[in-house]
Amino acid sequence: MMHGQLRELARGLKLGARSLVSGTPRDRTYARRLIEWRIRGLVSREVTFQRNGFTWTGLTSCSITELIFTTDHYQDARLDEVIAWLRGKPDFSRPVIVNVGANLGDIAIPLTRTGKRIIAVEPNPETFSRLVRNVRQNGLEDRITCCDVAISAAAGSARLVSTGDPGNSELEESGSRLGMDGMDQRKAVYDVRTARLEDLLASLKVAPDQVALVVSDTQGFESQVIESGAALWRQNTPLWVEIWPKGLACHGGIDSFLQTCERHFRHFVSDEGLNRPPEPVRALKPVVDRLKNSEFTDVLLLP
Numbered sequence: 001m002m003h004g005q006l007r008e009l010a011r012g013l014k015l016g017a018r019s020l021v022s023g024t025p026r027d028r029t030y031a032r033r034l035i036e037w038r039i040r041g042l043v044s045r046e047v048t049f050q051r052n053g054f055t056w057t058g059l060t061s062c063s064i065t066e067l068i069f070t071t072d073h074y075q076d077a078r079l080d081e082v083i084a085w086l087r088g089k090p091d092f093s094r095p096v097i098v099n100v101g102a103n104l105g106d107i108a109i110p111l112t113r114t115g116k117r118i119i120a121v122e123p124n125p126e127t128f129s130r131l132v133r134n135v136r137q138n139g140l141e142d143r144i145t146c147c148d149v150a151i152s153a154a155a156g157s158a159r160l161v162s163t164g165d166p167g168n169s170e171l172e173e174s175g176s177r178l179g180m181d182g183m184d185q186r187k188a189v190y191d192v193r194t195a196r197l198e199d200l201l202a203s204l205k206v207a208p209d210q211v212a213l214v215v216s217d218t219q220g221f222e223s224q225v226i227e228s229g230a231a232l233w234r235q236n237t238p239l240w241v242e243i244w245p246k247g248l249a250c251h252g253g254i255d256s257f258l259q260t261c262e263r264h265f266r267h268f269v270s271d272e273g274l275n276r277p278p279e280p281v282r283a284l285k286p287v288v289d290r291l292k293n294s295e296f297t298d299v300l301l302l303p
Contacts, residue, residue, distance in 0.1 A: 033070040048137075052076075055137045057130055058104050064167045068106060075298075076110035078271070079215065082240055082300055083114060085274050086213065091236050094212035100151050100197065100225055101217040103127055103167055105134040105144070112143045116212060119204065123150035123160055123192040124169045145204060151216075152194035153224040162188040170219040170247070177250050180219065196228035208235040215240045220247020223257045226264055233264040233303040244296035245288055258285055265301040278302055 040047055041060040048057040052072045058065030067074050086092040095116055099108045102120035104127060111118050120135070122128045128148045135144045150158055150171055159172040161180075164187055168180040172189070198208065208231040216225045222241050226233075233239070248257045261268075267278035270287055284299065291297060 030070055037066055037069050052110065054109055055134070056104070057133050057137070059130075059166060061164055062104070062166050064103055064106050073110075074106040075217075076107050078298070079107060079111070079240065081274050082213075085269070085300070086238065091238075092212045094210050094237075096206055096211045098197070098201070098211055098214045100214065101219070102131055102146075103217075104130045107215055108144055109134060109138060109140065111215075112140055118144045119147065119201070119206065120144050121147045121149060121151060121200070123148060123171075123190075124162055124166060125190055125192075126162065127166045127169065147200060147204075148193070149200060150192050150194045150221075151197045151200070151218065151225050151228055152221070153196065153227045155195050155199060156193075157191055158194050160190045160192045161186050162190060168219065171221055171251070173251060178247075180247075197225060198229055198231040201232075208232045208237065211235070211237045213238055213240060217242045220244055220249075220251040222248065223252045223260045226260050230264060236303045238303070239265070239301040240298060241301060242296055242298050243288055243291070244294075245291050246294050254288060258288065261301060265303050267302040269300040269302070271298045274300075 037060070044060055046057065046059055047065070047069070048055065049069055050056070051068050056065065056068055058068070064074050096119060097111055097114065097116050098119045098121070099111065100121045102108045102122040105120060108118045108120035120131060122131050125148065128146065132146050135141060135146060150160060152158060152171070160169060161172050161178060162169045163180055164185045170178050170180050172178060201208070201211070211232055214229065214232060214237060216222055216239060218225055222243070226239065245254055248254045261281050261284060265281045268281050268284055269276070269278050273279070281301070287297065287299065
């Protein structure tokens, strides 16, 4: 057993024991699951389990899988609030949602509860195989279209760096550093196909005015996602997007991202502001400036 695994097991047991003794029922459930997760991680590379009405398969090294196992959710619980906010808007009646950076389906699969068709885009070959497996074992092949491609400003190919935690996988540009450097270890490099978002949707016979929402988590590649989806924003499709300054700084820069947002969107709603009116997109800079080190947030960009 590696020293790192021993430390993780000890940390999990310590936290779990404390919560089992003094925590709320919810804390105790989390503690039991955390202890089980740490033990499973010592004996298995991959796990399959049921949570939140779905069956999941993922790596024990994946933080997203861990959160689903221990808490039932990853970001889908927060996205439910975004969906609720959008339901009153006429354009949300459109039939398609696009999930760029779909990982193992942690957002795409719960989104099927909206009744819409989901386009799930994931370029990491190993992660894509688990996305497809999770879609199949939940009987959702007719609801989710899986695409093994990276969204970029230009069609072609790119290098994707896979990391110890697959959720940190990141596209590598020529000579550029990566946002995850210093946070995770590089494990493998894959040559992956790239496509513009609007071109990918055209190949699937999905028109821009059919898309109700785009959800994007691409580890700092958000400017390229926005530029490649200009036809969607012209049709008033909103974008729920992760803002991770450390990653953005490695892929075109933070200022370029903010300028790209201002070219294509007029307003935004912050992760903490879903109960407040939308703000002008120029007010996004102070939100980004408040993020420190490796912090990130999500915002809803509105054309």
